[in-house]
Amino acid sequence: MYAQLVKSEGLKSREEMSPQEQAFQDRVDNGEKIEPKDWMPEGYRKTLVRQIGQHAHSEIVGQLPEGNWITRAPTLERKAILLAKVQDEAGHGLYLYSAAETLGVSRDELLDKLHSGKMKYSSIFNYPTLNWADIGAVGWLVDGAAIMNQVPLQRTSYGPYSRAMIRICKEESFHQRQGYAIMMKMAQGTPEQKDMAQDALNRFWFPSLMMFGPSDKDSVHSAQSMAWKIKINTNDELRQKFVNETVPQAKYLGLTVPDEKLEWNEEKQGYDFSEPDWSEFFEVIKGNGPCNRERMDARVKAWEDGEWFRDGLNAYADKAANRRKAASVAAE
Amino acid sequence: MSKKEWPLWEVFIRGQHGLNHRHVGSLHAPDAEMAINHARDVYTRRREGVSIWVVPSRDITASSPSEKGPLFDPAESKTYRHPTFFDIPDEVGKM
Ligand SMILES: [Fe+2]
Ligand SMILES: [Fe+2]
Numbered sequence: 001m002y003a004q005l006v007k008s009e010g011l012k013s014r015e016e017m018s019p020q021e022q023a024f025q026d027r028v029d030n031g032e033k034i035e036p037k038d039w040m041p042e043g044y045r046k047t048l049v050r051q052i053g054q055h056a057h058s059e060i061v062g063q064l065p066e067g068n069w070i071t072r073a074p075t076l077e078r079k080a081i082l083l084a085k086v087q088d089e090a091g092h093g094l095y096l097y098s099a100a101e102t103l104g105v106s107r108d109e110l111l112d113k114l115h116s117g118k119m120k121y122s123s124i125f126n127y128p129t130l131n132w133a134d135i136g137a138v139g140w141l142v143d144g145a146a147i148m149n150q151v152p153l154q155r156t157s158y159g160p161y162s163r164a165m166i167r168i169c170k171e172e173s174f175h176q177r178q179g180y181a182i183m184m185k186m187a188q189g190t191p192e193q194k195d196m197a198q199d200a201l202n203r204f205w206f207p208s209l210m211m212f213g214p215s216d217k218d219s220v221h222s223a224q225s226m227a228w229k230i231k232i233n234t235n236d237e238l239r240q241k242f243v244n245e246t247v248p249q250a251k252y253l254g255l256t257v258p259d260e261k262l263e264w265n266e267e268k269q270g271y272d273f274s275e276p277d278w279s280e281f282f283e284v285i286k287g288n289g290p291c292n293r294e295r296m297d298a299r300v301k302a303w304e305d306g307e308w309f310r311d312g313l314n315a316y317a318d319k320a321a322n323r324r325k326a327a328s329v330a331a332e
Numbered sequence: 333m334s335k336k337e338w339p340l341w342e343v344f345i346r347g348q349h350g351l352n353h354r355h356v357g358s359l360h361a362p363d364a365e366m367a368i369n370h371a372r373d374v375y376t377r378r379r380e381g382v383s384i385w386v387v388p389s390r391d392i393t394a395s396s397p398s399e400k401g402p403l404f405d406p407a408e409s410k411t412y413r414h415p416t417f418f419d420i421p422d423e424v425g426k427m
């Protein structure tokens with residue numbers, strides 16, 4: 001997902017837990033929310049910082065492939081819509097950084113780790129958006145996949161994370177629908193436009209499936225995260241759900257999902273489908289995807305270019321505070 | 333990393349006329365004026381508010397979880413503070 005390979009702890013059995021840890025686990029099991037000042041196991045705190053941080057980074061790096069098309073949107077209305085969508089993603093990043101900050105890290109620290117490559121963001125944003133149909137595919141598939149994961153996370157055990165998710169989910173369905181609306185327009189357009197839509201689906205299908213992370217059999221450490229309710233469903237469960245919901249949407253568009261093995265399985269009431277190429281996934285995560293370099297360079301440049309502005313506002317705030325202080329001393 | 337981080341602010345929004353301001357989240361800003369501008373951009377993009385308060389997070393004093401018992405337990409036994417504690421006969425009519 002937006003947090004695909006979050007290192008967590010090995011699962012602790014009840015006997016291995018201290019009384020404090022047992023009481024904590026009971027609260028989680030009872031569906032109570034854990035709040036910032038409550039006692040929590042160090043592993044819980046650390047895993048959450050990694051997960052929420054990775055999620056936040058994905059939101060803001062995710063602005064780049066879409067921002068790429070704002071100036072070239074085909075109509076003024078599409079441009080305004082895309083701008084609003086990309087602005088929402090900045091907000092999502094902010095909600096999530098704020099949630100992470102309640103765990104004792106600062107936003108600048110997290111950004112620093114992103115920029116120095118110590119923290120990751122979702123693999124999906126390392127693929128290029130080559131034409132306008134890609135913007136449709138991203139909204140439809142990428143935001144669609146994000147929703148699959150974010151909806152259950154509204155019930156996560158950590159209060160600030162859960163509240164951020166609720167806020168994000170409210171905005172996310174606009175994202176998916178505006179993407180699908182672009183796809184409809186293209187798929188019902190000229191043969192060339194329909195080809196573009198098909199080509200976008202072909203390129204984004206498997207990378208979208210990768211968003212849910214490695215297959216359950218290869219996914220380490222998720223048992224502890226699930227016990228803590230910071231992961232609600234397994235990767236494979238969510239991937240299956242995504243495929244089941246997306247295939248009929250593709251059919252409606254008259255587009256073909258690029259998977260010869262895709263077939264309805266009556267028994268499991270879901271589609272059978274091919275796994276993505278996991279070696280590609282791990283390459284992209286390692287930094288060798290088509291756009292990793294470009295994304296990182298753009299992020300670091302934005303941060304560095306903005307420094308004089310951030311500092312300027314700080315200087316102005318300090319000056320104004322000093323003036324206020326001087327005025328109040330003079331008045332005494 | 334920037335030498336000095338913008339401080340954290342808590343944001344409260346009045347959703348509609350006549351309602352209380354409610355805490356909606358937090359954000360970073362160099363001063364109160366910018367905090368309001370940022371709050372407008374982040375928390376009211378879909379007409380969620382008619383008024384904004386911002387408060388420096390460091391100025392908020394919070395009760396600690398360990399005080400939960402002494403602070404809130406005493407209210408538990410005082411059920412007579414609720415109107416349903418008292419049985420008023422039907423003949424009396426609406427009260
Ligand atoms: Fe988002
Ligand atoms: Fe989104």
